[in-house]
Amino acid sequence: MHEIRLAxxxxxxxxxxxxxxxxxxxxxxxxxxxxFDWQHFxxxxxxxxxxxxxxxxxxxxxxxxGFIPLAHFDSEIPFERLCWMAIWMTQDAARGHKLGRxxxxxxxxxxxxxxxxxxxxxxxxxxxxxxxxxxxGRLSQYYILNSEQSNFSLIAVKDTKRIxxxxxxxxxNKRLQPAFENDIIADTENCFRAQIDFPPKSPRYxxxxxxxxxxxxxxxxxxxxxxxxxxxxxxxxxSHAGAKAIRIVDFIGPSDALSGLCDxxxxxxxxxxxxxxxxxxxxxxxxxxxxxxxVRREMGDAIIVPNYFEPFFKANVxxxxxxxxxxGQAYRIVKGDSDQDRPAQNATSMF
Ligand SMILES: CC(C)(COP(=O)(O)OP(=O)(O)OC[C@H]1O[C@@H](n2cnc3c(N)ncnc32)[C@H](O)[C@@H]1OP(=O)(O)O)[C@@H](O)C(=O)NCCC(=O)NCCS
Numbered sequence: 001m002h003e004i005r006l007a008x009x010x011x012x013x014x015x016x017x018x019x020x021x022x023x024x025x026x027x028x029x030x031x032x033x034x035x036f037d038w039q040h041f042x043x044x045x046x047x048x049x050x051x052x053x054x055x056x057x058x059x060x061x062x063x064x065x066g067f068i069p070l071a072h073f074d075s076e077i078p079f080e081r082l083c084w085m086a087i088w089m090t091q092d093a094a095r096g097h098k099l100g101r102x103x104x105x106x107x108x109x110x111x112x113x114x115x116x117x118x119x120x121x122x123x124x125x126x127x128x129x130x131x132x133x134x135x136x137g138r139l140s141q142y143y144i145l146n147s148e149q150s151n152f153s154l155i156a157v158k159d160t161k162r163i164x165x166x167x168x169x170x171x172x173n174k175r176l177q178p179a180f181e182n183d184i185i186a187d188t189e190n191c192f193r194a195q196i197d198f199p200p201k202s203p204r205y206x207x208x209x210x211x212x213x214x215x216x217x218x219x220x221x222x223x224x225x226x227x228x229x230x231x232x233x234x235x236x237x238x239s240h241a242g243a244k245a246i247r248i249v250d251f252i253g254p255s256d257a258l259s260g261l262c263d264x265x266x267x268x269x270x271x272x273x274x275x276x277x278x279x280x281x282x283x284x285x286x287x288x289x290x291x292x293x294x295v296r297r298e299m300g301d302a303i304i305v306p307n308y309f310e311p312f313f314k315a316n317v318x319x320x321x322x323x324x325x326x327x328g329q330a331y332r333i334v335k336g337d338s339d340q341d342r343p344a345q346n347a348t349s350m351f
Pocket of ligand 1: 118
């Protein structure tokens with residue numbers, strides 16, 4: 001009944017219309033060609049990284065599965081190394097007839113990534129991933145509050161006595177140094193070489209994914225330990241009604257590079273006048289995050305550390321993921337992976 005294939009340039013209008021009608025009205029892909037192409041157009045193949053299910057009789061799109069290869073931001077990374085799945089949707093009338101699973105099978109069998117992952121999986125799909133043998137889990141959200149502020153407008157603290165104390169340390173030899181494209185190319189080789197956890201990222205990946213983002217402004221910091229660069233932190237400031245939050249969206253390097261950075265985070269919070277720093281991740285050592293001054297938000301904690309800013313939504317948000325790696329292989333997931341840190345509203349520049 002359905003032909004399953006990659007979307008061609010000529011499918012673009014129908015694909016966007018499907019997203020508008022079935023996924024979300026006025027989605028950013030509907031209102032911004034720039035963001036859609038930036039995330040899904042493969043300039044090398046001239047196709048979209050979107051698998052579509054087209055009804056043979058009518059040629060109408062009935063289902064879509066978008067994906068983002070790690071190689072999308074660095075063509076020297078093999079295309080097959082990792083693909084993150086993004087929008088996965090079949091229209092109501094087609095549901096439950098295996099079209100969704102056929103789209104996913106096409107990704108597995110025709111695109112053939114070594115590893116497939118989703119960040120931000122909906123509850124109903126977790127069982128479908130588990131049935132395919134994928135691992136599923138939930139990102140942890142870590143945060144540091146600005147200790148110089150007592151009245152928060154983004155964060156909600158219901159009971160200060162029930163907020164765990166942070167227990168980080170400060171190493172006078174460690175600094176966070178703002179970094180630009182040249183610094184990433186020239187001064188970070190050992191951080192990338194030391195990557196053990198999957199997926200291995202590259203300097204070009206960080207530059208294209210973050211520093212050359214068409215809309216968002218990301219700030220990258222090198223973790224300097226005396227004269228050595230031991231880690232790379234990618235951040236973005238989110239704001240609402242004049243209040244700011246610093247979001248850590250990526251991190252490269254061994255997790256112990258984060259230990260002892262308490263004073264540096266506090267300085268960053270003070271100098272940007274932000275309410276908090278947060279860091280959603282999976283696979284970064286909890287002891288090193290705590291030694292950096294981070295506190296992990298737990299389910300019953302009396303605090304809200306918002307995730308959504310476009311529009312702002314004062315609520316804790318749990319982010320579930322799946323990954324097709326075999327158990328036992330270490331991996332990292334951060335908020336900058338997949339489409340989690342993507343503009344949700346149309347704007348030419350968002351700082
Ligand atoms: C997820 C989705 C793409 C799957 O597409 P699909 O064409 O229904 O998929 P399949 O027919 O291959 O499998 C459906 C399975 O989902 C389950 N399911 C849950 N709710 C369902 C529903 N309302 N209708 C049909 N199946 C449903 C069934 O267990 C079914 O498995 P089964 O055939 O073994 O019983 C589709 O359900 C959808 O568009 N959901 C809403 C959007 C969404 O949550 N996307 C994922 C974002 S991470």
